[in-house]
Amino acid sequence: AADLSCSLSFSMTGWSAIYKHSTGTGTVRCSNGQTLPVKIEAKGGGLTFGKSRIDNGTGRFAGVRSIRDVLGGYATGEANAAAGKAAKAQVVTKGPVSLALAGKGEGVELGISFGSFIISER
Numbered sequence: 001a002a003d004l005s006c007s008l009s010f011s012m013t014g015w016s017a018i019y020k021h022s023t024g025t026g027t028v029r030c031s032n033g034q035t036l037p038v039k040i041e042a043k044g045g046g047l048t049f050g051k052s053r054i055d056n057g058t059g060r061f062a063g064v065r066s067i068r069d070v071l072g073g074y075a076t077g078e079a080n081a082a083a084g085k086a087a088k089a090q091v092v093t094k095g096p097v098s099l100a101l102a103g104k105g106e107g108v109e110l111g112i113s114f115g116s117f118i119i120s121e122r
Helices: none
Strands: 004-017 019-030 035-064 072-094 097-121
Touching: 004 097
Parallel strands: none
Antiparallel strands: 004 019, 004 035, 019 035, 035 097, 072 097
């Protein structure tokens, strides 16, 4: 099967005080017409402090052959420094599947974090 073109639209809120935790919801849409409502959880550790909100976030998947390939845990790593309104971009990976994320939101965050970005069916 050929790779599908799939995208993610989402919103998330979160906090961090050494341990980072964000949750949200979204929808995955693929070029074959399939859609999948999802919940999102990002968690990890590191030297981070703050809170944040991302509205109208977007993502593009690569390496997807079935809409269900988007589900699961992705590895993450990032450096942060934001206050007030901010934009964020990040790429996360899970085996052959990668997800390029982008979003704008508000918050205060400073630090370095690592962990996982988990997509599950709603």
